[in-house]
Amino acid sequence: MNQDLNQLTEKVKVAHLKLAEVNEEVSKVIVGQKYMLERLMMGVLLGGHILVEGVPGLAKTTAVRALADVISAQFQRIQFTPDMLPADVMGTQIYNPKTQEFFIKKGPLFHNIILADEINRAPAKVQSALLEAMQEKQITIGEESFKLEEPFIVLATQNPIEQEGTYPLPEAQLDRFMLKLNISYPTKEEELIIMNRFSRKENVAINTKISPEQVLTLRQLVEEIYIDPKINDYIINLIFATRDPKKLGLGLERYIAFGGSPRASINLNRASRCYAFLQGRAYVVPQDVKTMAHDVLRHRILLTYEAEAEGLSTDDIIQKILDNVEVP
Numbered sequence: 611m612n613q614d615l616n617q618l619t620e621k622v623k624v625a626h627l628k629l630a631e632v633n634e635e636v637s638k639v640i641v642g643q644k645y646m647l648e649r650l651m652m653g654v655l656l657g658g659h660i661l662v663e664g665v666p667g668l669a670k671t672t673a674v675r676a677l678a679d680v681i682s683a684q685f686q687r688i689q690f691t692p693d694m695l696p697a698d699v700m701g702t703q704i705y706n707p708k709t710q711e712f713f714i715k716k717g718p719l720f721h722n723i724i725l726a727d728e729i730n731r732a733p734a735k736v737q738s739a740l741l742e743a744m745q746e747k748q749i750t751i752g753e754e755s756f757k758l759e760e761p762f763i764v765l766a767t768q769n770p771i772e773q774e775g776t777y778p779l780p781e782a783q784l785d786r787f788m789l790k791l792n793i794s795y796p797t798k799e800e801e802l803i804i805m806n807r808f809s810r811k812e813n814v815a816i817n818t819k820i821s822p823e824q825v826l827t828l829r830q831l832v833e834e835i836y837i838d839p840k841i842n843d844y845i846i847n848l849i850f851a852t853r854d855p856k857k858l859g860l861g862l863e864r865y866i867a868f869g870g871s872p873r874a875s876i877n878l879n880r881a882s883r884c885y886a887f888l889q890g891r892a893y894v895v896p897q898d899v900k901t902m903a904h905d906v907l908r909h910r911i912l913l914t915y916e917a918e919a920e921g922l923s924t925d926d927i928i929q930k931i932l933d934n935v936e937v938p
Contacts, residue, residue: 618834618892625828626890631819636676638816640669641807642800649791649905650677650765652884654723654825655832658788658877659744659764661729661779661909666769670793674725674765679816681825683722683761690732696739703752714751719743722759722822726766730778740764741783761825781868781912788877789902790909792925835883837894840938842879845899849875851931852911858934865917865927870910878906896937904928 629651636647646662650673653660662670671687678685688699701717718724719740726740743749744764748757766787784790796804820828852869855862881902886894908924917927 615836615892618836621831622835622887622890622892625831625887628820628824629828629888632677632680635680635817635819636673639676640673641803642796643669643673643793646670646673646791646793647677648888649789650674651888652881653763653765653788654681654761655828655887656788656880656884657761657763657829658880659766659786661766661768661784661787661790662793663768663790664793665795670765670767671725671727674723676816678723680819681761682818682821683825685723685725686718686721687725687727688718689727690729690736692731692733694732694736696735699736700739700743700749701751712752714754716751716756717749719749720756720758722761722763724762724764726764728769729766730768737779737783741786745786761822761829781910784909785871785873787909789881789905791905792908832880832884832887835887835892835894837879837883838938841882841894841896841899844896844935844938845875845878845882847935848899848903848931849878851935852907852927855931858931860930860934862927862930865914865920865922866911867914868912870907874907874910878902881906900932900937903932 632651633647640647649660652658654677664670675685675687697717699717699719701715701720703712704715705712729737729740732740743758747760747762748755750756795801849870851858852866852874855866855869878899882894882898885898885902886892889898904925907928911924911927913922913924913927
């Protein structure tokens with residue numbers, strides 16, 4: 611076992627150096643935002659979709675585009691609006707009067723990295739079409755199905771300020787996102803660098819550091835990261851604490867209407883292993899689980915009106931659970 615772990619550690623060290631080159635390249639155009647960039651890389655390495663919530667101007671689009679350039683992936687930004695149709699994202703059949711035949715015109719979803727900008731502005735039919743492609747990794751147009759090329763990930767954004775004219779994602783659809791990120795403003799020092807850099811309008815060239823094929827190889831390596839059975843039990847205990855909070859004896863049952871689904875435990879396991887990998891380790895420690903718990907669970911716990919009335923957020927509830935579930 612120790613010999614296997616040592617061999618895996620060596621592989622992880624080599625991969626970690628490669629990922630450091632990727633981060634260095636992306637940092638040419640992105641100042642700070644380490645949290646967002648690290649989670650975006652996790653989405654790429656796990657093939658998991660990410661929901662990003664933050665006010666405009668926090669470099670969400672720039673970060674995703676830069677990451678796509680570094681890994682030589684096809685990037686497509688889709689601006690969601692209330693008048694969109696499913697065909698606008700998936701594609702459609704078009705009749706050619708000359709040949710008297712239909713041909714397929716593929717939509718913008720046929721790319722590797724999709725930025726779904728302001729996904730909550732699209733009506734339910736469009737959201738469903740997108741989320742079906744996310745889940746099945748294929749798109750059906752007419753009678754023909756097309757398998758989407760890997761890596762395929764969707765990074766959707768939501769604006770937490772403007773709620774007028776929006777169609778909030780239902781909880782069942784939110785559950786299909788591996789992580790939900792809350793992005794905050796940069797620090798004073800970071801914003802000064804941003805202001806000076808962009809006021810000069812410098813054109814920065816992004817160099818490709820890894821290929822999509824290498825990304826898929828790294829995915830296999832992440833799947834090999836060791837996680838102890840005790841840590842798996844810890845993950846299950848955390849998820850069950852969201853479903854049956856009464857057992858904790860903290861009175862949280864008043865605040866939680868619905869807890870995490872089985873997707874929560876699956877994604878917390880995978881995200882913890884990927885986080886350990888990004889730290890250059892071949893094994894998971896309990897702190898990895900704690901670090902990823904908020905991102906994995908914040909959109910999977912449905913609060914009661916009482917929690918909202920008391921000003922409690924899902925992050926507050928998650929932290930209370932983390933503080934009271936026994937750590938292995």
